[in-house]
Amino acid sequence: MLPRRRARRAKVAIRSGIRHSRRSLRPVGALDRRITEAVGDLPPNRGDAALLHLTRSANHSWLWFAAASLLAGLGTRRTRRGAVRGIFGIALASFAANAVAKPLVPRRRPAADLLPPYRSLPERPTSSSFPSGHSASAFAFAVGVGLEGPRAGALLAPLAATVAYSRIHVGVHWTSDVAVGSALGAGAALLTQRWLPRRPSDEAIARPWLDAPALVDGEGLSMMVNMGSGRPGVDPAEEIAAALPKARVVRLEEGDDLLDKLVETASLPGTRALGIAGGDGSVAAAARVAEDMGLPLAVMPAGTLNHFGRDVGVYDLQEVVDATGAGEAVAVDVGELRAYTTSLGPEGGARQVFVNTASFGGYPDMVRLREKWEKRWGKWPAASAALVAVLWTARPVRCRIDGRETSVWMLFVGNGPYAPSGMTPAYRPRLDTGLLEVRYLRADRRFSRARAIGGLLAGTLGHIRTYVEHTAETLDVELLDGPLQVATDGEVMVAGDRLTFSVAEVKVPVYRRDESRWPERTPAW
Known part of the structure; x- marks a missing residue:
């Protein structure tokens, strides 16, 4: 009998709470009705038809998908990131408004006779009026874009506000529905930062290298160009030769050995700096040669992803021209991996340099899937989906990490600390810490x-007990079930059952222009 009494008391309490909430919200309802009646009394004008068309264009967020396509097509980093964040915000806001709030808070929409027929929306929705899903999507997109590009967000904000008001003007929502929906959308956009962290700046912090030679028009620069990189139909070597007329440009053709060609390029008479145009794998090889020969490095990103170029803050050829001409460079850490088979000892192992990351287990597979999907979905949604897919089928790897035996699904080593916390590292705040992550x-x-999968989907992967994250000067890993392939900078390079990671003692100077001296070229979006 006791449980039944408790259940009856709980039902009574819930009903009492609902009645109390309804009484306290009556002033809101009265204000909603007065505003709707005032809108209905407005004289006819040309804006009536425009608002009808606008509110229809926002059905199913088609208006915002079109805006996202336009922003992505503008070709700037910030607008592309803003488009991805805006769409993600719409997904969160739509779920919260339509799948959660509407079923929990049923509310009748404004009566059709409160507005004149020529202003009313003919196809009136039948779902709950509270909250406004159109308003939630509008502000989720505008605020999401604004988090990446404030100017683009400022331009979208009036459009979002107009869409929100149009729901009142055509008589399908009360004002409080629109207000709550708008706040819900803005909150969803802010929440996207849990999964899609905002980068505070477009380049990582690094100490200036004061001894880098100024190479005006490329004089003293020997640049090797990986001809397999770059945009289809564009010869990167010709572009570089035109922008740096005094530089010596060497082409890496199909079949050439990468390291041999880099050493040949760096050994040309009069070489004061080594240049590389290619992807992250080519950059890592060039960093190794530059380190060995004591040369500064000029990086022209020409690969598919160019993670190193983005972290350094070099995005295009013009930045290379500016930095080399002014002699502006920063000191950058280089990670190194020594992989060998225990039976042969360290002498039989290979030294591999990496500028971004090294990994084994399911992580290399995750990187490959992410690269395959990110052009369609964006980087961070693709990374999360790839991690879930890999975890679903991954096999544990037995190993001994710094003398402690464990089993792991995957292991990631970064050349410096990465942000944010969790298994989808995005960027490095600094390039010269002397630490591994x-x-x-x-x-x-x-x-x-x-x-792990639950933590990833909830955005709490960095806080679960099965996830380990720390920094170290060195890392020793013994693979207990035999050798495994290790991926460095996204490419499978070496194999062994004993892996030693560290940061090279000598930093490599990398040309990067001082943005404080080039304010007019900072992206406006």
């Missing part, structure tokens, strides 16, 4: 696979 998912705890 170690991240891995443990596979030796109960339900570790399910916990």
